[in-house]
Structure formats: structure tokens, C-alpha cells
Amino acid sequence: MTLARIAAFRLVTQQPEVLVAFYAALGFTVGDPRPIEDAELAMLGISGGGMRWSMRLGEATVELDCYDQSGRAYPSDVDAASICFQHLALVTDDVEAAWSEARSAGAPPISDAGPVTLPESSGGVTAIKLRDPEGHPLELLSFPDAAKKGWRGSGMLGIDHSAIVVSDRAESEAFYTAHSLTCGDATLNQGSEQAALDGLESPVADVVPMKPAAAPPHVELLHYHQSPGASSEPVAVNDVAATRIVWRHGVSALLRDPDGHLHQTGG
Incomplete structure (x- = not known):
């Protein structure tokens, strides 16, 4: 599969109003929320619904996803050398x-x-x-x-x-x-x-x-080079730590790299 261009970064949130205000303060332009399509939720393996806020910074897009079925909060023991960082x-x-x-x-x-x-x-x-x-x-x-x-x-x-x-x-x-x-x-x-x-x-x-x-x-x-820092179990798609890099590609799919970092195509 060819990954040629990053379309967006998706962050999972359980506090969308807080994060929208934070990123707006940093200079992001925030759009109105919209429902996540059922077909995408099914591909991600998430039950229930979800909402997405799209934010722009220059030419880049960051999207906040909030799901009815919440996962885990961001783990407190993760440092800059942890695998899920x-x-x-x-x-x-x-x-x-x-x-x-x-x-x-x-x-x-x-x-x-x-x-x-x-x-x-x-x-x-x-x-x-x-x-x-x-x-x-x-x-x-x-x-x-x-x-x-x-x-x-x-x-x-x-x-x-x-x-x-x-x-x-x-x-x-x-x-x-x-x-x-x-x-x-x-x-x-x-x-x-x-x-x-x-x-x-x-x-x-x-x-x-x-x-x-x-x-x-x-x-x-x-x-x-040192031992990895503390990390949680592999992230589920609806965990707050489950950041996804979204790629422009015709086929809608979810893949993980060797350490479990998430990539989404067809976004």
C-alpha cells in the first residue's frame, strides 16, 4: 500500500469542548462538529456514534474524534521514551x-x-x-x-x-x-x-x-537506546492515546506499524 500524502491527524478526545478551546488559543481555526459516518465507525470497530471537530493550522488538519463508546484516558505513566508516545x-x-x-x-x-x-x-x-x-x-x-x-x-x-x-x-x-x-x-x-x-x-x-x-x-x-519508558497495553482505537495518521488513499482501512501506532487510509 502506498502512503503518499498525510491528509490529517486524528486525536481521540473525551473532553472536546476543552480541547477545541485549547487548540483555538494556539491559533487553530476550528470548524463545526459533524457526525462520523457509520461506515467509518464500523471499519474502526467502534460501536455507537461519534462526532468530529476539524481544525486547521496553515495547510495542516487536525481532527478531534469523540465517541459514544469511550476508551481509556491518556495513561499517566507515559514519558517521552514510551512506545505509545x-x-x-x-x-x-x-x-x-x-x-x-x-x-x-x-x-x-x-x-x-x-x-x-x-x-x-x-x-x-x-x-x-x-x-x-x-x-x-x-x-x-x-x-x-x-x-x-x-x-x-x-x-x-x-x-x-x-x-x-x-x-x-x-x-x-x-x-x-x-x-x-x-x-x-x-x-x-x-x-x-x-x-x-x-x-x-x-x-x-x-x-x-x-x-x-x-x-x-x-x-x-x-x-x-535506553529501555523504553512505561507504557500501557496496546491502545484501542477509542483510547485517548490512539492518535491516527490519516492518509489520502482510495481504500478505507486501518493499519498498525510494528509498535502498534495507528494509520488510517481512505480519509
Whole structure:
């Protein structure tokens, strides 16, 4: 199956009004809610109904799904090296200002001490990791060469990637290349700056971009060399931690990568 273009990211919510207000405060444009079609719910294996809120940030779309049949809340013991950890990287020209807005809107930090600038060997970006009020991880990200990467303007600009933690780098690279993504140049991220960003002690991580034919956004693999952090049982589709990457593809289907991260086609 060819995965050529990311159409949207879908977050599961049990508190849609809270999350709509949060993402609106960050600069997302929020549309009116609409029912999720029965055929899609059946494909997902979810009984009962559901509602979807569509939100735009630049050219990117994030959708909030709320189901009548609720799953588990976001697990409290998940850290930045846990397998179910999956964050959206939101690009901004001013990380400090964006973090101030997010904090005022109710976002708790993951990073230890505010935004941090990584060394050039790790990309030289300025970033901070945080959670939305329901627990979904986010990263606010500013590039030193933003214009060269196609990011122009001020404020919140769009979504660069979705980063997922993987247990076996080679196995995950093989899965995504088999679905037509291209493996980009990997970096080895470590040191005090990475520790502050992740809120972890002495992390060492391979960061591997996996790029679809049409990007951004793309998928980023995070392979931590230490033992994975605590994680829950594999997520069910209606669990709050069950973020789905939605791909433009003619066939409606749900698939999981080797670590159980969810992808939906036909969206």
C-alpha cells in the first residue's frame, strides 16, 4: 500500500469542548462538529456514534474524534521514551510566545526548563515538549533556517511532522519504506539539551525522518537506546492515546506499524 500524502491527524478526545478551546488559543481555526459516518465507525470497530471537530493550522488538519463508546484516558505513566508516545510538532516563528499561549491555555510541560535550542548535530532547532489538557503530547518547534524549509510568516505556521517512539529502528524503517516513505538523514540526539527537551535523564535517541512523496508533514521515528519508558497495553482505537495518521488513499482501512501506532487510509 502506498502512503503518499498525510491528509490529517486524528486525536481521540473525551473532553472536546476543552480541547477545541485549547487548540483555538494556539491559533487553530476550528470548524463545526459533524457526525462520523457509520461506515467509518464500523471499519474502526467502534460501536455507537461519534462526532468530529476539524481544525486547521496553515495547510495542516487536525481532527478531534469523540465517541459514544469511550476508551481509556491518556495513561499517566507515559514519558517521552514510551512506545505509545506520539507527538505533533507545531512550527512557529517564536517558541517562547507560543509556549506562553499554550501554558495560559492549560498545557503542562514535558520539557524540564522551557524552550531549549539543540546543537547543530541534532538539527539546531529551538523546541519545547508539552501536553494538551487531555494528555496528547505536542512539540513547539522553530527552525534556524525556516525559510529554506518553506516556513514563512509569523505566529503558528503549521505541522512539520508526527513523531513516534519505536522499539526496533530497522523494523520500523522497513515498514515505512515498504509503504513508499523515504528514509531521510538520521541524527543522534543526546546531551543535556536533549535531556531537558525530553524531561528524561541522559537520553540517547536516533531521530529518523520518514518522508512521503508529498511532505510536510512527515513521520519521524524516535528510537531511544535506553529501555523504553512505561507504557500501557496496546491502545484501542477509542483510547485517548490512539492518535491516527490519516492518509489520502482510495481504500478505507486501518493499519498498525510494528509498535502498534495507528494509520488510517481512505480519509
